Amino acid sequence: xxxxxxxxxxxLTKLDVRVESRSAAPLHIEYPARDELLxxxxxxxxxxxxxxxxxxxxxxxxxxxxxxxxxxxxSHLDPERFRLHVIADAPGDVTWRVEIHWRxxxxxxxxxxxxxxxxxxxxTPLRPxx
Numbered sequence: 001x002x003x004x005x006x007x008x009x010x011x012l013t014k015l016d017v018r019v020e021s022r023s024a025a026p027l028h029i030e031y032p033a034r035d036e037l038l039x040x041x042x043x044x045x046x047x048x049x050x051x052x053x054x055x056x057x058x059x060x061x062x063x064x065x066x067x068x069x070x071x072x073x074x075s076h077l078d079p080e081r082f083r084l085h086v087i088a089d090a091p092g093d094v095t096w097r098v099e100i101h102w103r104x105x106x107x108x109x110x111x112x113x114x115x116x117x118x119x120x121x122x123x124t125p126l127r128p129x130x
Contacts, residue, residue: 001080001081001082002074002081002082003075003078003079003080004075006076009073010073010075011072012073013103014101015082015099016061016099017054017084018098018099021119022092024092025091025092025124025125026093026125027126047082048068048080049063049064049083050062050063050083050085051063052086054086054087054094054122055090059096086120090124091124091125091126091127092123092124093121093122093124094123094124095119095120096120097112098114098120099112100112
């Protein structure tokens with residue numbers, strides 16, 4: 001969820017995904033308990049869904065069907081909720097962060113979205129051979 005921390009509107013101009021590392025898929029994967037896997041469900045009509053393929057050399061969030069493209073306007077009373085559907089086409093271990101570009105009152109900047117200072121991580125395991 002993105003909301004303004006000031007009393008005026010903020011324009012969100014772009015969403016970028018920055019890959020920090022790529023490595024081979026680990027041989028053994030420990031899965032977290034089911035409760036730790038996913039955040040609480042959010043109705044899709046309340047969020048803007050973007051699809052990202054981390055196997056792309058430069059992953060670009062693409063709006064899902066019927067999702068308007070940037071820019072978006074947010075305020076402290078009117079936030080936007082974004083949902084990223086992240087995949088990888090090949091086995092691997094990828095760490096990544098989201099950059100949200102904004103503009104307001106003649107200023108601009110970037111806000112980083114991650115796991116409380118740590119990058120997000122997507123592990124796509126090797127498929128067992130037949």
